[in-house]
Amino acid sequence: MAKKRVILSGCEAAAEGAIRAGCSFYAGYPITPQNRFPEYMSERMPEVGGVFIQAESEVSAINMVFGAAVAGARAMTSSSSPGISLKQEGISYMAGCELPAVIINMNRGGPGLGDVTPSQSDYFQATRGGGHGDYRTITLAPWSVQEIYDLTYLAFTLADRYRNPVLILADGMIAQIMEPVKLLPVKKQMTKKRWALTGCKGRRPNFIKSLFLTPGVLETHNWKLERKYQKIAEKEQMYDTYMCENMDLLVVSFGTCARICFEAITMARSQGIKAGLFRPITLWPYPYEFLSRVAEKAKKVLVVEMNCGQMIEDVKLALRGDIHIFFYGRPGGGVPTSEEILKEIKRI
Amino acid sequence: MEKTKSYLYKKPESLTDNVTSYCPGCGHGIIHRIIGEVIDELGIREKTIGIAPVGCAVTAYDYFNFDITEAAHGRPPAVATGIKRYLPDRIVFTYQGDGDLAAIGTAEIIHTAARGENITVVFVNNGVYGMTKGQMAPTTLLGQKTTTTTNGRDPYRHGFPIRVCELLATLEGATYIERTKIDSVPDIIKTKRAIKKAFTYQIENRGFSLIEVLSTCPTNWKKTPSESMEWVRTEMASFFPPGVYKDKYNVNT
Ligand SMILES: Cc1ncc(C[n+]2csc(CCOP(=O)(O)OP(=O)(O)O)c2C)c(N)n1
Ligand code: SF4
Ligand SMILES: [Mg+2]
Numbered sequence: 001m002a003k004k005r006v007i008l009s010g011c012e013a014a015a016e017g018a019i020r021a022g023c024s025f026y027a028g029y030p031i032t033p034q035n036r037f038p039e040y041m042s043e044r045m046p047e048v049g050g051v052f053i054q055a056e057s058e059v060s061a062i063n064m065v066f067g068a069a070v071a072g073a074r075a076m077t078s079s080s081s082p083g084i085s086l087k088q089e090g091i092s093y094m095a096g097c098e099l100p101a102v103i104i105n106m107n108r109g110g111p112g113l114g115d116v117t118p119s120q121s122d123y124f125q126a127t128r129g130g131g132h133g134d135y136r137t138i139t140l141a142p143w144s145v146q147e148i149y150d151l152t153y154l155a156f157t158l159a160d161r162y163r164n165p166v167l168i169l170a171d172g173m174i175a176q177i178m179e180p181v182k183l184l185p186v187k188k189q190m191t192k193k194r195w196a197l198t199g200c201k202g203r204r205p206n207f208i209k210s211l212f213l214t215p216g217v218l219e220t221h222n223w224k225l226e227r228k229y230q231k232i233a234e235k236e237q238m239y240d241t242y243m244c245e246n247m248d249l250l251v252v253s254f255g256t257c258a259r260i261c262f263e264a265i266t267m268a269r270s271q272g273i274k275a276g277l278f279r280p281i282t283l284w285p286y287p288y289e290f291l292s293r294v295a296e297k298a299k300k301v302l303v304v305e306m307n308c309g310q311m312i313e314d315v316k317l318a319l320r321g322d323i324h325i326f327f328y329g330r331p332g333g334g335v336p337t338s339e340e341i342l343k344e345i346k347r348i
Numbered sequence: 349m350e351k352t353k354s355y356l357y358k359k360p361e362s363l364t365d366n367v368t369s370y371c372p373g374c375g376h377g378i379i380h381r382i383i384g385e386v387i388d389e390l391g392i393r394e395k396t397i398g399i400a401p402v403g404c405a406v407t408a409y410d411y412f413n414f415d416i417t418e419a420a421h422g423r424p425p426a427v428a429t430g431i432k433r434y435l436p437d438r439i440v441f442t443y444q445g446d447g448d449l450a451a452i453g454t455a456e457i458i459h460t461a462a463r464g465e466n467i468t469v470v471f472v473n474n475g476v477y478g479m480t481k482g483q484m485a486p487t488t489l490l491g492q493k494t495t496t497t498t499n500g501r502d503p504y505r506h507g508f509p510i511r512v513c514e515l516l517a518t519l520e521g522a523t524y525i526e527r528t529k530i531d532s533v534p535d536i537i538k539t540k541r542a543i544k545k546a547f548t549y550q551i552e553n554r555g556f557s558l559i560e561v562l563s564t565c566p567t568n569w570k571k572t573p574s575e576s577m578e579w580v581r582t583e584m585a586s587f588f589p590p591g592v593y594k595d596k597y598n599v600n601t
Binding site for chain 1: 393394395396397399406407409412413414415416417418419420423426427428429430431432433434435438439455456458459463
């Protein structure tokens with residue numbers, strides 16, 4: 001069973017990855033393009049003795065997840081852009097209360113109701129906190145069905161390790177395509193959560209809170225969170241490169257868009273163009289130093305995103321004005337083709 | 349005869365020694381005490397998980413001596429759902445004000461009742477937003493003056509008050525819904541009996557219970573504590589009649 005490969009959609013793969021990581025609580029609300037996710041969970045959760053709840057809204061769903069996390073569960077929710085906006089309240093409270101949870105965003109076009117096609121327009125929201133207050137959430141960006149499976153599995157470990165919400169920023173493409181997935185074994189060993197509320201039998205009562213009214217206490221709490229974020233930034237950066245040896249044009253892209261760039265770069269190489277790809281997997285913490293090192297050899301950098309240019313800000317931070325950065329973007333649900341990107345590679 | 353030490357009256361173990369931040373004459377203190385006594389009497393302190401609201405009772409974790417979590421404004425029923433579904437053998441209750449439960453958290457309370465979650469809700473109706481200094485609440489009476497209805501609540505400008513028990517009693521999912529008040533000793537005893545029944549129902553897996561308690565906010569009502577009790581007895585109780593609105597099991601305790 002452990003090494004079996006099965007064909008799953010991105011939604012199903014993420015949901016199965018969560019279950020195998022020991023997730024035993026899911027609450028969600030329908031929204032395209034992630035409807036397969038709650039549907040799959042509604043069948044699988046009862047099979048593994050877990051809880052599935054179709055909530056009355058995304059606000060309720062995230063607060064149910066908050067409750068399950070308070071009680072010590074590995075808990076998660078999934079949604080798409082407008083629903084993720086509603087979940088920001090709960091995500092901020094979980095960051096403040098230091099509660100672990102996994103939240104999946106199958107990003108669709110915005111702003112507003114937007115459309116239901118794949119997009120990367122929630123990059124700022126995902127990487128800059130998203131809700132109110134001074135906080136960060138670990139943000140993972142898969143580019144394939146296998147990777148959304150693996151990253152969801154990993155996300156629960158990270159959430160528990162740092163007692164912090166972890167976001168998966170995927171999109172409508174990854175949510176719906178079907179690909180073979182190598183399954184991981186079911187996780188048995190879980191972190192012991194002494195801080196969880198389980199009833200105070202044999203110990204002093206536990207409290208979970210984010211309200212600190214005594215002057216100075218919230219400031220101290222915020223610095224404690226900040227030290228945690230710095231530790232995450234030191235330890236958890238992930239990225240991938242392709243054709244970065246003997247390269248003079250570096251393409252930087254993430255998720256679905258990086259996958260299309262991968263194809264464009266393969267085409268470029270066959271035409272003698274020395275292009276390479278840098279793909280951040282953690283969007284927060286962003287792999288600034290790694291990007292800067294990989295880009296040292298490049299003469300030009302092209303950022304490609306399915307938005308009007310959001311990650312380009314992080315690329316600029318990484319490269320500190322050392323090199324000219326070009327941008328190619330398709331907002332509002334536009335998905336670039338590899339030919340389009342190749343044209344751009346040739347143009348710059 | 350053997351000599352035994354017995355108390356007629358003592359502080360419940362479920363309450364801490366901390367001095368509360370509640371104003372003199374505030375109903376929150378009385379209701380906290382009732383909950384503390386009930387949890388002690390049922391012997392469930394070590395398996396109870398409470399959810400504090402956003403409102404004057406936000407610091408409930410300072411006063412209750414068992415596990416407590418905060419929740420975002422209006423979301424305690426969703427948080428309680430998460431806890432109770434994951435730990436079905438624990439006793440889970442929410443403590444919520446009228447702003448928390450009947451305004452910003454209307455969707456959560458209705459759907460939690462409709463799902464028949466096996467939890468207990470203590471709903472403290474004091475007719476104002478106490479914590480934010482006395483604005484109109486969904487339960488502010490017609491004509492009642494608040495800081496956002498300075499000439500009195502006018503239904504055509506500010507809408508009508510909401511009767512929560514009557515509303516929730518229409519839902520199949522709800523098991524036990526009762527409204528009580530705390531303006532006299534017999535009423536305080538009745539309130540305790542209702543809250544104890546609600547917790548007992550939860551222990552017996554009977555489903556969703558809500559006890560609405562007509563309470564006081566002397567500070568924002570700009571009344572003395574005794575005038576406030578009088579207001580509960582006359583004005584509030586006539587618009588929000590105390591009584592059992594639903595009891596699927598009709599068990600006397
Ligand atoms: C999302 C959000 N909106 C508004 C507030 C501000 N706020 C704090 S308490 C409160 C009202 C509390 O009134 P009620 O629930 O009746 O409790 P009481 O203080 O009267 O016991 C409000 C509006 C908040 N904390 N969060
Ligand atoms: S403001 Fe009102 S509700 Fe709040 S503690 Fe004072 S009397 Fe009680
Ligand atoms: Mg109130």
